[in-house]
Amino acid sequence: MTRFLSLAVTSLLASTAAHAEEGMWLPRQTPSLAAELKAKGLQLDPATLGDLQKAPMNAIASLGGCSAAFLSPQGLVATNHHCVYGSIQYNSKPGQDYLTDGFLAADFAGELPAAPGTRIYVIEDLRDVTRDMNKGVSTRLTGAARYEKMEANRKALVSACEKQPNRRCDVRAYYGGATYFLQQQLEIKDVRLVYAPAGGIGNFGGETDNWMWPRHTGDFGFYRAYVAPDGTSAPYAATNVPYKPKSWLKVATEGVKENDFVMVAGFPGTTSRLVTAAEAKFNFDTMTPVQQQLLNDYSAAIEKATAGDPDATIKYASIIKGADNYKKKYLGEMAGADRIGLAARKEAAEAEYRAWIAADPRRAAMYNPAALDTLVAEANQSALDSVRMGTLGRAQLLSAARNLYRWSKERQKPDAQRESGYQDRDLLPTQQRLTAIERRYVPKVDRALFEQALTEYRKAPAEKRDPALEAKIAELGMDRLYADTKLGDTATRLAWLNKTPAEFEASTDPFIQLAVASYPRDIAREAEAKARAGQLQAARSAYMRGMLAFAEAKGRTLYPDANGSLRFTYGKVTGKAVDGQVWTPFTTAEGLVAKQTGKGEFAAPQKAIDLIKAKDYGRWTAPALGTLPVDFMSTVDITNGNSGSSTLNAKGEFVGLAFDGTLDGVVADWQYDPTINRTIHVDSRFMLWTMDKVDGAQRLLREMGVM
Structure with a gap:
């Protein structure tokens, strides 16, 4: 059955997309898309897009949350300004x-050196491991047993893959666990900040312009990958040398123009287009409003606690930027869902599918929607409770203490039996995250956020909360928590990684005491979540097998939801009409000057303003526009995680970076709509102009082969 399903999925994915510009495609699907790609304007052999050993795909990299690409033989990596923002913040004071x-x-x-924990992951392989994941798995297993068996299978696959030195491997589910692929990447541990333009370019417009059009933001920055002199991946060392990638993207000598074919390659995070109608309804009616409000309160609390304190403002800059980004996105998602009638669309599509299931008793037995519906209702409520209680993680010392105590407990087990995240492979990233706290922590701010989080935590049902944790907080009191703890010191914090559970349990450090008190309930909740996850995987994978079969019967393509694995998407450079307005596909330097106030979010460097007013654009002028382009729009299909994805022209050359969508289109994470879906890219010509004329980065331009 597993082998048949894998072949059926491959066959189904070979069909042509219903909406050609919709879908985040796996590289292996390119042969089946060849005719469509060529018709749309691709000038490469489509087969090259499916070969992870050749350019352009093997020049694409991941930052573990953003995407990136190599632009030189010396390991120079281009990504978004907001993707290097944490490293800019870490090195600022x-x-x-x-x-x-x-x-x-x-x-x-x-x-x-970039912020601790920064990585560059170089894609090497993406292979089907469905059969291996399903070894020993049957319908007779309980949810917990199913989860544990599949987790053991996953760990075995990852362990075998990571026997190759310096590889980071992961197994990801597709179609709700109907299929699994293993993604293998080279992990580069020494990452350095090379260049980031001034905030008045890299973040021009700030939150006011975020998710908006027209946009005039130069959202780009550069890292470099470093390795040991023998070419192997190694942590930071002064003797390390620039990494030499197998391939790098050529920077186009000409930029794009309206209606040009473009592609984006990267690692999109998560979409939810294949969830049930009940899940979508719960999300927009209940979950998203709560999440948006939580982020709004979080952002406001940080602003209040850091006001008038330059050091605190810098330390919390990247945290508040992330919160502000998501709170605005949630507003856009809710508005977009109403605009496109998401609930009605999901219900209609699901009704058609379920009618097809009900028409055949054999299908009803195989795909059984009722089993999934019951579990979804339980999971929805659990998720809502978790999002409120999870706000306690904003207290950085509490989060660190809980993580440290869990490490001490997990280390009592053989490595293969430890929980994911607490194996030997996870130790260095953990150390680096614990180190990074030193430049992102201020006691008075952390206390304010902890107090706010407790207010939200107590809104969860009493039976879900942890009485031992609450009692210990009441016993210790906030004053003592922050006055008596030593976890604010980096060396002390890291030293706890080597201590035993008994040493934790004997500690007088108040945050360590909180961690010990909360551990039993944390483990109990985790066990409940695992059992539910096992049940959900069984029910959802069956439901999705039915959806795949239904799509095949209708001659439709059903691409997998995004899940952090390598994908590509394609479309064209174009604007759109919006309620009496016409959004042209390009913004220009003159538009940036028109927005310039010299204050706050609209304060580009004076040198840039002077050059624009003098129309000193040099070779970077766009002939079709007669001026310097800043950003452009396209119909490519992206989501979070695609930030920093290189935009390629029909020849596979670098022409910019994807960095955003429009607010009305962010609902595309749940439902693609070609009338509103647009991606915003920073134009390579604006990047190169800034480097050349404003910041004097000729060294990098020569390295990239454009000077």
Whole structure:
């Protein structure tokens, strides 16, 4: 059955998309899309897009949350400004404010270590492991047993893959667990900040312009990958040398123009287009409004606690930026769902599918929607409780203490039996995350956020909360928590990674005491979640097998939801009409000057303004526009995680970076609509102009082969 399903999925994915520009395609699907791609304007052999050993796909990289690509043989990596923002923040302090002023290394020696835990992952393989994941799995297993068996299978696959030095491997579910692929990547541990323009370019417009059009943001920045002198991946060392990638993207000598074919390649995070109508309804009626409000309160609390304190403002800059981004996105999702009638669309599509199931008793037995419906209702309520209680994780020392105590407990087990996230492969990233706290933590701010989180935590049902944790908080009190803890010191914090459970349990550090008190309930909740996950995987994978069969019967394509694995998407450069307005596909330098106020979010560097007013664009002028383009729109299909994805022209050359969508289109995470779905890219010509004329980054331009 598993082998048949895998073949059926491959066959189904070979059909042509209902909406050609919809879908986040797996590289292996390119042969079946060849005719469509060529008809749309691709000038490469489509088969090259499916070969992870050749350019352009093997030049694409992941940052573990953003996408990126190599642009030189010296390991230079281009991504979004907001993707390197954490490293800019980490290296900033009062008197050295790279967030505002930007950063440019004069030479290799001047390139700065990125924030601890920063990685560049180089894609090497993406292979089907469905059969291996299903070994020993049957309908006779309980939810918990099913989860544990599949988790053991997953760990075995990952362990075998990671026997190759310096590889990071992961197994991801497709179609609700109907299919599984293993993604293999080279993990580069020494990442350095090379260049980021001033905040007045990289973040021009700030939250006011976020998710909006027209846009005038130069959202780009550069890292470099470093390795040991023998070419192997190694942590930071002064003797390390630039990594030499197998391929890198050629920067196009000409930019794009309206109606040009473009592609985006990257690692989109998560979409929810294949969930049930009940899940979508719960999300928009209940969950998203709560999440948006939580983020709104979180952002406001940080602003209040850091007001008038330059050091605290810098330390929490990347945290508040992330919160502001998502709270606005949630507003857009809710408005977009209403605009396109998402609930009605989902219900109508689902009704058609379920009628097809009900028409055949054999199908009803195989795909059984009722089993999934019952579990979804339980999971929805659990998710709502978890999102409120999870706000406690905003207290960084509490989160660190709980993580440290869990490490001490897991280390009592053989590595293969430890929980994911607490194996030997996870130790270095954990150490680096614990280290990064030192430049993102201020006690008074953390306390304010902890107090706010407790208010939200107590809104969860009493039976879901942890009485031992609440009692210990009441016993210790906030004053003692922050006065008596030593976890604010990095060396002390890291030392706890080597301590035993008995040492934790004997500790007088108040945050360690909270971690110990909360552990039993944390483990109990985790066990409940695992059992539910096992049941959901069984029910959802069956339901999705039915959906695949239904789509095949209708001659439709059903591509998998995004899940953090390598994908590509394609479309064209175009604007759109919006309620009496016409959104042209390009914004220009003159538009940036028109927005310039010299204050707050609209404060581009004076040098850039002077150059634009003088129309000093040099070779970077777009002939069709007669001026310097800043950003452009296209119909490519992206989501979170695609930030930093390289935009390629019909020849596979670099022409920009995807960095955003429009607010009315962010509902595409749940339902694609070609009338509203648009992606915003920073134009490579604006990037190159900024590097050349504004910041004097000729060293990098020469390295990229454009000077």
